[in-house]
Amino acid sequence: MVVADTSVWIPxxxxxxxxxxxxxxxxxxxxxxxxxxxxxxxxxxxxxxAKEAEATxxxxxxxxxxxxxxxxxxxxxxxxxxxxxxxxxLPLSDLVIAALALEHRLxxxxxxxxxxxxxxxxxxxxxRAGRGG
Numbered sequence: 001m002v003v004a005d006t007s008v009w010i011p012x013x014x015x016x017x018x019x020x021x022x023x024x025x026x027x028x029x030x031x032x033x034x035x036x037x038x039x040x041x042x043x044x045x046x047x048x049x050a051k052e053a054e055a056t057x058x059x060x061x062x063x064x065x066x067x068x069x070x071x072x073x074x075x076x077x078x079x080x081x082x083x084x085x086x087x088x089x090l091p092l093s094d095l096v097i098a099a100l101a102l103e104h105r106l107x108x109x110x111x112x113x114x115x116x117x118x119x120x121x122x123x124x125x126x127x128r129a130g131r132g133g
Contacts, residue, residue, distance in 0.1 A: 002027055002124045003034050003066070003101055005094070005110035006042040013043075013056065023109070023126045028063070035063040036100050038093045066100055075099035079118055088117045 004012075004024060011018040027033040040060060047053040076092070076099040083090060090098070098118045101108050108115055109124035116123065 001034050001064075001104070002032050002107045002109050003036055003097060004039070005097060005108060005112060005115070006039050006046075007111040008109050009039065009043055010046070013059075019126065020111075026127075027109075031064075033063055034104075034106065035060055035065050036097060037065075037068055038096045042093060066104055066106075068096060068100065072096065072099045072103055075102060082119070083117060086117075088114070090114055090117070 004027075008020045008024065011020040012024045015021060024033065040057075043056055043060070044053050047056055073096070076095040079098055079102075080090065080092075080095050094112065094115065097108065098115065098121055100106065101122075102118075102120055107122045107124035109126075115121060
């Protein structure tokens with residue numbers, strides 16, 4: 001299963017011919033894509049109108065949703081603690097996404113290179129990059 005970071009959803013919604021749109025559509029069709037709360041919140045906050053927010057929510061409502069539990073918050077803090085000892089600081093939202101991915105053994109589809117800094121994470125590589133989806 002794959003969780004898509006907000007950085008991938010933005011071209012999905014704004015660039016209908018983008019590789020990210022094609023890849024997310026394929027993951028949705030294969031029932032391999034999950035949604036997490038922090039990504040949903042980031043997408044809604046980026047909407048320009050209430051109508052756009054409703055359309056976005058409607059489009060995402062059919063995805064499997066993974067809740068953020070106490071253990072997820074603890075793991076996010078633990079990951080951040082370890083990274084900060086190495087001089088690396090990630091946004092809290094990305095730490096939560098990483099913690100959810102680690103807890104649920106999810107791959108992360110992202111355009112943000114800083115996820116590579118998180119030990120134990122598996123990043124999703126689109127099929128064009130030589131790995132099957």
